Amino acid sequence: MAGQEQQHQRRRVVVLFSLPFQGHLNPMLKLASLLHTRGLGVTVLHTDFNAPDPARHPAGLAFVPIHETLPGEATSPDSNILTKLLALNAACDAPFRHALASLLRARHRDDDDVACAVVDGQCFAAMRAAGELGVPVLALRTDSAAAFRKMLAIPRLRDAGYIPIKGNKKEKLDEPMPEFEPLRVRDLIRVEGSDTDEICSFVASVADAVRATVSGIVLNTFEAVEASELSKLQSELSLPAFAVGPLHLLSSSSSQAPAEAEQSVHEPDRGCLPWLDDGHPPRSVIYVSLGSLACVDRVVFDEMAWGLARSGVPFLWVVRPGSITGVGEDDGEAPPPLPEGFEEETRGRGRVVKWAPQREVLAHASIGAFWTHCGWNSTLESVCEGVPMLVQPCFGDQMVTARYVTHEWGVGMEVGEVIERGRVAEAVAKMMVGEDGALMKERARHLKMEASAATGSAMDGLVRHILSL
The missing domain is CATH 3.40.50.2000 (Glycogen Phosphorylase B;)
Structure with a gap:
């Protein structure tokens, strides 16, 4: 014994x-x-x-x-x-x-x-x-x-x-x-x-x-x-x-597992949080991030930018170093340049950051949707905050997750197989102010309750x- x-x-x-x-x-x-x-x-x-x-x-x-x-x-x-x-x-x-x-x-x-x-x-x-x-x-x-x-x-x-x-x-x-x-x-x-x-x-x-x-x-x-x-x-x-x-919810409730203990590829720009506070009504801003690994080519990047510009919707966009294939690699800390004229076109309506404190952004009352690559961590974080998704999967398991978001759980819609500025603007507006978007927001709210349980x-x-x- x-x-x-x-x-x-x-x-x-x-x-x-x-x-x-x-x-x-x-x-x-x-x-x-x-x-x-x-x-x-x-x-x-x-x-x-x-x-x-x-x-x-x-x-x-x-x-x-x-x-x-x-x-x-x-x-x-x-x-x-x-x-x-x-x-x-x-x-x-x-x-x-x-x-x-x-x-x-x-x-x-x-x-x-x-x-x-x-x-x-x-x-x-x-x-x-x-x-x-x-x-x-x-x-x-x-x-x-x-x-x-x-x-x-x-x-x-x-x-x-x-x-x-x-x-x-x-x-x-x-x-x-x-x-x-x-x-x-x-x-x-x-x-x-x-x-x-x-x-x-x-x-x-x-x-x-x-x-x-x-x-x-x-x-x-x-x-x-x-x-x-x-x-x-x-x-x-x-x-x-x-x-x-969801591990991030369970760890946040543990006093020995601080929520800020995140491994991040870049230092988050926390200045975007007071920007979200400043004059943005509830559910009015779309948050855009394709995660820490996904890359797009220059043509797709420009179509994303001008689609956001044409939508008329306020946005917070993460443009990290290395997010465009083959661009900006000489300086690992520099994000790729935005299209000429984009900042003037969207001044006062959008904010572009190198990296964002994503969980806090998604929890912010002004965020109405998340344009995401459907990485599983990002998807879970969006689900847990009741934020519907505009999906643009890039590789691997993201295709599977995007299909479940849109056709199994009903909390998202596709940006489009072809990323073109007119279609992008239409999808963003449909998600943020359309009837379909309102239904997805309600389903996302119910899914949040299940995650919280x-x-x-x-x-x-x-x-x-x-x-x-």
Whole structure:
């Protein structure tokens, strides 16, 4: 009995490892803080690139760099997301393995017990490495349950002839996807500049690592929006799936997980908040941001700008460095130039910033809609504030999420497949002052109430699962 009591008194430690992108780091760090508040020891392994600042997180979290060497394609704004993911997996494999092995030896000396590793769900190399070192593995997905399920199905859908490949007729893109309503063929996860074989190879690597090493899937989502997809995912993988989100809401309610502890690619321009306060009626401003990774070409950027100008709607627009393909890379801190005459045309009605405190912006009473790339974190933040969305997905899982926003939850509409200033102006006006926009705002308000009702019970279930490993 005494030996059992001593064993129970040993501290259980969770090791976490995220890919070094803002949309991956923030959910992982919020999860780390929440696990810490529930009594678990937490060690965050991280890359030197985009390394988190320990001072912005609870004192009980340990941060350990893996000291990787990244090739240029892993960080270049001009490389597509699949190229980045493959390069990061290759570059982080050995450094992660070495750091985790060293940590295991140190923890053994300290009489601590590493319960498991929570690894970014796109980092198949780290999942395999942890499993080979004998550490139980949980995969944290930073996309939706729907997007992850569709991703895993890509090889099967390709074999069935549904994946767009060279020679496919364009009209096939609008065919519905059996078993995956409300998706069409065009909504499947895709990456411009990568062919089907490359995408399927990456998916196979992720799927193989999950099935070989993972004992559970952790998702930043909640039952009210994805109950059906979560059930199907658990059945298809024969693994428990823990819907622990919305993580940013749960972490904000924790005194040891400050809301300001965000990993950001740029310092937010907080001057946009008093600007929103100044003379803007409730729900009158559209907030525009395509996130921290998505890029558009110069033609699309200019059409977005002049569409905003023609709409007559007040706007807050995030134009970050590197947001236009191949423009502004000589100075990594400089955003790309706006079209000539745009600032004069919109003076007094719009504000352009390099980066914004997005959660505070979306919570502001003057914000009436969010023009978004449908990254999953941005989508959740919009849902949780009851803000309807104008969707412009750019790559990967964003296509799936955009379709769910518009056709499953009914809280958004498309900017348009072709970004053209006249269509943009019409879509913005329709969302902000039209009848359809009013209906979407009401549905968004109800979805906000469901998100606010998330209790954290799934997080308790996750902790019990970790302690059982």
